[in-house]
Amino acid sequence: LFLIRIIFCFAQFLDDPQQPIEQYKPANATFYTLCRNSDLYDILETINNYNNRFNSEYRYDWVFLNDQQFTDEFKKLVKVSVAGHAYFGQIPSQHWSLPNSVDHDTMKENMQKMINDPDGAPPYADSMSYRHMCRFESGFFFKHELLQKYDYFWRVEPGVKLRCDVNYDLFKYMIDNKYDHGFTISMLEYSKTIPSLFETFRKSLVSLGLSKLLSDSRNYSGFVIDPKNGQYNHCHFWTNFEIGNLNVFRSKEYNQIFNELDKSNGFYYERWGDAPVRSLILSMILVKGKIKRFDEIGYTHPPYTQCPQEEGFRVSNRCSCNPDTDFTSKWFSCSGHFDGLEQQH
């Protein structure tokens, strides 16, 4: 009898479609971080936080890009922390340098004016590398060879933190719900850094034959354009947390608009941030229902935090943030405005 039982069990084992236990099949997606070698210890803290809150479970890859070469020390320490595969790449110099059409004297004069602004210089007024970074994140990151094989990315910066568990696969959530872009915090941009951005943007759309997008009720133009005067309301998705479909950035429309904007050299003559540039373009080319505001993701990029308000949620997701510090209700948050648009949809 004992022998029969063993044979029976073995036959069952062969029969059982659940055997061998299937490995988790992740989405075709990766984390993505742009950083310097000097960001090593901040990014290690962040990677461990993302493991603890999300990635130990799903083991997504992580792509690291840098304008310089990553050191062996950086790669060694980062590799052992990332739960999935870690890849390290250098940015081609043509994606991180002044275009030939930039007039150096004009650029330097404008930079000096911004630094000497009698009402105070805006952040990074004097930084050349910040300007390269903003242009790279607006028009080139998705062209890097290490990102080519993926469909979705989740951007992370050194020093950011998830403040609650994300106990579902956020990439699959995006895909299953047909979202192309997701964000946590949105806010108003410093107008001193983008004096000519919107006019250049408007003219770019006109010259591309895309001006109808500026007042299309089907896209997110209402998120960025003030209906009272047709001007930019300065709202943008904060780009340090974003989860998105790379195919949107690879699209003809995105690149046409970026290239047209870039011709004016506003990234250097002014100090256009990647967040307002990308928010303007995405708001034109994505139709309503494609952008998701993740209000339940606890998240900190100093100095701001998004913290879910509901106590039950904070208990079941082990949140560590103080709900009183939540950014959502601050006057320069654009989240209420975004929710209002979604309700009309």
Ligand code: GDP
């Ligand atoms: P902020 O969030 O606007 O204050 O700007 P950050 O200093 O956080 O920069 C945004 C992102 O670009 C972060 O992921 C930085 O690590 C990265 N970054 C900024 N400047 C440079 C740079 O000169 N080189 C590299 N490799 N990364 C940079």
Ligand code: MN
């Ligand atoms: Mn940052």
